[in-house]
Each structure stands twice: as C-alpha cells, then as structure tokens.
Amino acid sequence: MKRWVIFPLLVVMAFSLVACAPWQRTEERLITKLESLSLEMEETQAELRNQLDQLLEQLSDVSTKVEQLSELEVQLQAIKKKTENLSGELEALDWRIREFDVEISKLHSRAEQIHSNLIARFEKAELRLDQLLQNTQQIAEFEEKEREQLLAKLTRMEDTLKASQEKTASSVESLRTRVDMLEASILGHLDQERDLLNDLFVVSTDINKKLASLPLISADIESVLSNQKHLKKTLDTMTRAVDLEGLKNSVDEIKFLLKVVRGVGITEEATEMLEHIVRPGETLQAISRAYGVTVEKIMQANPSVKDPSKIYAYQKLLIPVKIEDVLSASALLERHIKTKLDWENLQSVVVHTFGEVEEGYANVGVDLRLDAGEIITAPVGGRIEFAGVLNESYGNTVRLSVGEGNYVVFGRLREIFVKTGDMVQSGEALGRTGISNVNLHLEIWRDGVPLDPLTFFFKHLGELHVTMYTEWDDGKPPIHPTFKRTATGSFVRAYRTVAADFDFLPPGSLIYIPFFKDWPNRGFFVVEDTGGAVVGKKLDVFVHDPELATRFSRYLDVYLVAKGDVREIR
Structure with missing residues (x-):
C-alpha cells in the first residue's frame, strides 16, 4: 500500500486510542504501534519493489520473445519462398528426366542398329579371313620354290667365290710386300724427322746456355749468331718435313731469344684505345689524371685536338691505355680487390662462377666472399656511370666506365665512396665490403658483352x-x-x-x-x-x-x- 493511504489510518487509530484510554497511559503504546506500523510499511514497500522488478523482467522477456517470433516469421517466409523455388526446380527436373528418357530410347535404338551392323561386318571379316588363309598357303608354296632357286644360286656363287679367292691370293702376297716396303720407308722418314728434332733441341739448348752466360761471356754472341744460320736451315727442313703450326710457338721463342742475343729489346708496349665521351665541365688534364695517361699521348691519339684547353662536351676521345694495366690479374685481384692468388684462398673466395644459374638467371659475373671491411679501389681510371642501389639483388653498386661499352661493375657493397658522374683515378677507393656471405659481385663488360672475369684476368x-x-x-x-x-x-x-x-x-x-x-x-x-x-x-x-x-x-x-x-x- 502507498504511504498516503496508510498514514490517515494511523491517525484515526491514534485518536480512537486516545478516546478509549487516558492520554498518559496510552502514549507509549501508541508510539510503539506507530514504529511497528512504520516497519511493516517499509517491508511492504520493499516487497512491492521486488514484485515490480520481476514484472519488468517478465515484460522484457516477453518483448524478446516477440522479436524472436518476428524473426521466425521472416525465416518462415524465406522458407516458403525457397519451397516455391524448389517446387519449380523439381518441375524442371521432371521435364529434364522425361527428355532423358526420350534420349535413352533413341540411344537404345541406335545401339541395336550398331549391333546389327557389327554382326554383318563380323560375317564379312570371317569370309575375308578364309580368303587370306588360302592366299597365305599359296604364298608359302611360292616361297618354298623361291628358296630352292636361291639355294641353287648361292651354291653357284660359292663356287665362283672360291675361284676368285684362289686368283687373288697371289695379289694379296704382292700387296703385303708393297706394304712392308712402305712401312720401312715411313720409319726411315720418322727417324729422319726425329734426328731433325734432336738437332733443333741441341741448338735451342746451346742458345739457352749462351743466354745464361751472356753477362760473363759476351764474346760468345758471334758463335750464337753463327748457329742461327744452322738453326734456320734446320727450321726450313723441319717446315718441309713437319707441320709448321706444330712448331710455331718454338720458332717464336727462338726468334725472341735471338733478338735478345743481338741486343734488340722489346720496347713496343701493347696498348688499347678506349673511347671516352667528354662530359660538360671536364678538362683534358682531369681526363689524363683519371686514366693515368699524359695529355701529350691523348693528343697524339686524337689529331683533331690541337689545343688541350679546347675540348667540348660530348666529344669522343680515344684514350691509349696499356693492356697489361687493364688486364693484370695481380693488379686487379691482389691490389684492387684484396684477393690472394693461391689455391686455398680461391676455394673460399669464389662463391658463384660466371654462367652459374641463380634464382632462374645466369650469373653474368662472379660472386666473391672477401674479408669484411675491405676497401675496393678502381683498377683503372674512368667515369662512374652509376653509384647507388641498383636493385635488391645487386644492392649498393658502382659501375665504372673505362670506355664506350667497356665497364667494370662492383655490386653488393656495404658502403659507396663515389657518386654518379665522378671521374676516378686508378687506385681510388670506390666502396667497402660488408659481412654477408657474398659481399662483392664483380662483372667485366667489353663492347657491351659480359665476360667471365676469371678468364679475363x-x-x-x-x-x-x-x-x-x-x-x-x-x-x-x-x-x-x-x-x-x-x-x-x-x-x-x-x-x-x-x-x-x-x-x-x-x-x-x-x-x-x-x-x-x-x-x-x-x-x-x-x-x-x-x-x-x-x-x-x-x-x-x-x-x-x-x-x-x-x-x-x-x-x-x-x-x-x-x-x-x-x-x-x-
């Protein structure tokens, strides 16, 4: 019950108590009852609140169930639609089955026709087989006759062969005699050639002895020169008796020795002309320092250059470079790439060779494993065509151009010390190796074609x-x-x-x-x-x-x- 209903009742009860008894005796009892009524009222309120909460929860459950019923109704509608669709599909399948029945009937009729045709063909094949058997028998009889005729011919041929063998026996003996004579003649020529080779060896030994004692016995030079005439005659004889190509290397060495004996030195230096394209701002002095060639030699190789201060951008210049400087293995590997040329070291240094397939691609250089932190220097002067990260495989890469179409590539470096467009001199630092398993990828390109660096060095x-x-x-x-x-x-x-x-x-x-x-x-x-x-x-x-x-x-x-x-x- 609510408070506004209970309170008037309490007042009425209080007045009735006052009227029934004296005020002094009933005051305490009235207070006690009021307190008990107040407690009952609070308990009643708490109970009402609990009942109200339960009603609210039941109402919430009812709402949830109503929503679920709505969802079920939607699902039921969807199921009805699917049922209608399935009914349509079943009708279509029924029509399809009827069509299949018609097709099967047609195939059955066709199979009966094929069966009839096969029976007819089988009967024809039996007749043909009988004919073939008859023909085979006739062929066998014919072959028997032919065999007898061939045996007769073979017998006649054997008789003829025996007669021919008897006639050629004497010819064979005469041929053997001629072969023995030719063999003796060939052996004689071989002995003569062997003697000539011995003479050549004696003369070469004599020249070597003279060369060894040249600082002490210069007087023997005339004797060696006199032996030259005998050597020339021997070589002429050998040229007629033996293939000249087989003695070419020995003749060249002997000619070289004779030049040394005569005091003729080899002063001609093998050079190669590298093509250099002048960049804007470059001077002839800078180009000469980069390639290690004097300005005078560059001007001699380029007659059109009259004044060393007058060259123009994109002009093509020929740079005379010593081949031995470019191709020197000791210079390139030991000095510039810090690789010792001994068998044990090369086993660990060379990781992947030229042409070896890696990740589906053929290697156009060699992959090396050097000590970490090695400084890689330029083997020859030139221009830096590229310096930077080329791709994921090459990493930090330096491409050094040493002429049009000729360049050296250094890849997989940890650090790069140059930049694109720089002119570098021989021995100038290009970069530093890292700590990876392959820390230097080296390529050599000549006229735009990759070469095996190991054969190039x-x-x-x-x-x-x-x-x-x-x-x-x-x-x-x-x-x-x-x-x-x-x-x-x-x-x-x-x-x-x-x-x-x-x-x-x-x-x-x-x-x-x-x-x-x-x-x-x-x-x-x-x-x-x-x-x-x-x-x-x-x-x-x-x-x-x-x-x-x-x-x-x-x-x-x-x-x-x-x-x-x-x-x-x-």
Missing part, C-alpha cells in the same frame, strides 16, 4: 689436351713408399693436383680451367706432378674414379693464374 695458354689419371695408373701397390706421391714429393689430391710438363708449366703453377668451374675447386688446379706421357701442351688431372679417368679426353681452354715454384708446394 688470367693469361690464356690456349686449348690444351686434358686427360685424367688415378693413383693406380703407375702400377704401384698401396704398401709402396711412393704410392700416391707426386713427382714433387707431395701427396696427390683430387680437385687440386694436375700433372704437366715442367718445361711448359713449372711445378707449383696455379691454373684455371673453366670447364671444371662447377667442381668444388671452382676450376683451380696446382701443377704438382708430371709423367712420361705428359709432354708439351698436355695436362693430366688427378681423380679417384678409374672409369672417368679412362674415358675422359678433351681439348679445353686453360688459363695461367700464377707461375709457381716447387718450394711453394705444401
């Missing part, structure tokens, strides 16, 4: 005859004290040891054979052995596989990295 010895041998080829048992020992005393090692003629390649020489660049040694070998069959321009590579050693024989390009000494072999 080193001296080309030509195409040599390369074979292979194993530790078993000399017939020594494993208990022999020199088993697996080379001629220089070291043990043979696969992917390292190669046998050569020590007169052609001294022991300890380091060579590079591009054919073997995919081997673990990256194609680098050390001359540590020799053999009786290894003479002149021939190499014998040591391997462990006897089958490979037996069948391998090729003419391969070989490059000299560094001439060695037997004392360097470890």
Whole structure:
C-alpha cells in the first residue's frame, strides 16, 4: 500500500486510542504501534519493489520473445519462398528426366542398329579371313620354290667365290710386300724427322746456355749468331718435313731469344684505345689524371685536338691505355680487390662462377666472399656511370666506365665512396665490403658483352689436351713408399693436383680451367706432378674414379693464374 493511504489510518487509530484510554497511559503504546506500523510499511514497500522488478523482467522477456517470433516469421517466409523455388526446380527436373528418357530410347535404338551392323561386318571379316588363309598357303608354296632357286644360286656363287679367292691370293702376297716396303720407308722418314728434332733441341739448348752466360761471356754472341744460320736451315727442313703450326710457338721463342742475343729489346708496349665521351665541365688534364695517361699521348691519339684547353662536351676521345694495366690479374685481384692468388684462398673466395644459374638467371659475373671491411679501389681510371642501389639483388653498386661499352661493375657493397658522374683515378677507393656471405659481385663488360672475369684476368695458354689419371695408373701397390706421391714429393689430391710438363708449366703453377668451374675447386688446379706421357701442351688431372679417368679426353681452354715454384708446394 502507498504511504498516503496508510498514514490517515494511523491517525484515526491514534485518536480512537486516545478516546478509549487516558492520554498518559496510552502514549507509549501508541508510539510503539506507530514504529511497528512504520516497519511493516517499509517491508511492504520493499516487497512491492521486488514484485515490480520481476514484472519488468517478465515484460522484457516477453518483448524478446516477440522479436524472436518476428524473426521466425521472416525465416518462415524465406522458407516458403525457397519451397516455391524448389517446387519449380523439381518441375524442371521432371521435364529434364522425361527428355532423358526420350534420349535413352533413341540411344537404345541406335545401339541395336550398331549391333546389327557389327554382326554383318563380323560375317564379312570371317569370309575375308578364309580368303587370306588360302592366299597365305599359296604364298608359302611360292616361297618354298623361291628358296630352292636361291639355294641353287648361292651354291653357284660359292663356287665362283672360291675361284676368285684362289686368283687373288697371289695379289694379296704382292700387296703385303708393297706394304712392308712402305712401312720401312715411313720409319726411315720418322727417324729422319726425329734426328731433325734432336738437332733443333741441341741448338735451342746451346742458345739457352749462351743466354745464361751472356753477362760473363759476351764474346760468345758471334758463335750464337753463327748457329742461327744452322738453326734456320734446320727450321726450313723441319717446315718441309713437319707441320709448321706444330712448331710455331718454338720458332717464336727462338726468334725472341735471338733478338735478345743481338741486343734488340722489346720496347713496343701493347696498348688499347678506349673511347671516352667528354662530359660538360671536364678538362683534358682531369681526363689524363683519371686514366693515368699524359695529355701529350691523348693528343697524339686524337689529331683533331690541337689545343688541350679546347675540348667540348660530348666529344669522343680515344684514350691509349696499356693492356697489361687493364688486364693484370695481380693488379686487379691482389691490389684492387684484396684477393690472394693461391689455391686455398680461391676455394673460399669464389662463391658463384660466371654462367652459374641463380634464382632462374645466369650469373653474368662472379660472386666473391672477401674479408669484411675491405676497401675496393678502381683498377683503372674512368667515369662512374652509376653509384647507388641498383636493385635488391645487386644492392649498393658502382659501375665504372673505362670506355664506350667497356665497364667494370662492383655490386653488393656495404658502403659507396663515389657518386654518379665522378671521374676516378686508378687506385681510388670506390666502396667497402660488408659481412654477408657474398659481399662483392664483380662483372667485366667489353663492347657491351659480359665476360667471365676469371678468364679475363688470367693469361690464356690456349686449348690444351686434358686427360685424367688415378693413383693406380703407375702400377704401384698401396704398401709402396711412393704410392700416391707426386713427382714433387707431395701427396696427390683430387680437385687440386694436375700433372704437366715442367718445361711448359713449372711445378707449383696455379691454373684455371673453366670447364671444371662447377667442381668444388671452382676450376683451380696446382701443377704438382708430371709423367712420361705428359709432354708439351698436355695436362693430366688427378681423380679417384678409374672409369672417368679412362674415358675422359678433351681439348679445353686453360688459363695461367700464377707461375709457381716447387718450394711453394705444401
């Protein structure tokens, strides 16, 4: 009950109590009842509040259920629509099934026709087979007759052959006699050629002895010159008896020795003309300093330049550069790229070779692993065509132009010390290597074509005859004290040891054979052995596989990295 209803009742009750009893005795009881009524009123209010909250919650539940009913009604409508759609699809499927029934009936009729046709063809095939059997029998009878005729012909041919053999027996004997005579004549010519070669060797040895004693016995020069006439006659005879190409290298060496004996020095320097395009603001003095060539030599190579102070932008100049300065392996690798030319070091330095496929692309240079923090310097003067990040693969890259279409690329650097357009001199710092596995990518481009830097650096010895041998080829048992020992005393090692003629390649020489660049040694070998069959321009590579050693024989390009000494072999 509400407060405004209860309070008047309390007042009426109070007045009735006052009227029924004296005021003094009923005052306390009235107060007590008022307090109890007040407590009851509060309890009633609390109960009413609880009931009101419950009603509100029930009302909220009813609202939620009404919303759910609305959603269910929407879903029911959607289900009705889907049911209607499915009914339409079922009707369409029913029509489709009826069409299939018609098609199946047609196919059944067609199958019956095909079956009838096959039966008819089978009957015809049986008739044809009978005819073929009859023909085969006739052919067999004919072949039997032909066989008898052929046997008769063969018998007659055998008789004729026997008669011919008897007639040619005497001719064969005469031919054998003539062959023996020709063989004796050839052996005589070979002995003569061998004598001529011995004469040539004696004369060459005599010249070498004279050269060795030249500082002490200058009087012997006239004697050596007199031997020149005999040498010329010997060479003329050899030219007529032997192929001149086979002795070309020896003749050139002898001519060189004769020039030295006569006191004629080799003063001509091999040079190459590099094309330089003048940039705006460049001077001839700056260009000469960059390439390490004097202004006078540049003007001599460019007759149109009369005044060194008068050159114009984009003018093409020819720069005479020494080939040995550009191609020097020791200068480029040891001084400018800080790489030692020894076998052990090159195994770890060369990571990827020229032409090796990486990530679907052929490598147009070599990838090297150098010490971190090495300063890379310019091997020759030129202009910086590009300096910066080329792409994700190359990273920090410097492209040094040394003439039109000729340039050197240094990629994967940690730092770059130059910028695009700079003119640099030989030995000037270009950048610094980092700590990655491959910290220098090197490319050499000539006339717009990429070259294998490893073949570009080193001296080309030509195409040599390369074979292979194993530790078993000399017939020594494993208990022999020199088993697996080379001629220089070291043990043979696969992917390292190669046998050569020590007169052609001294022991300890380091060579590079591009054919073997995919081997673990990256194609680098050390001359540590020799053999009786290894003479002149021939190499014998040591391997462990006897089958490979037996069948391998090729003419391969070989490059000299560094001439060695037997004392360097470890």
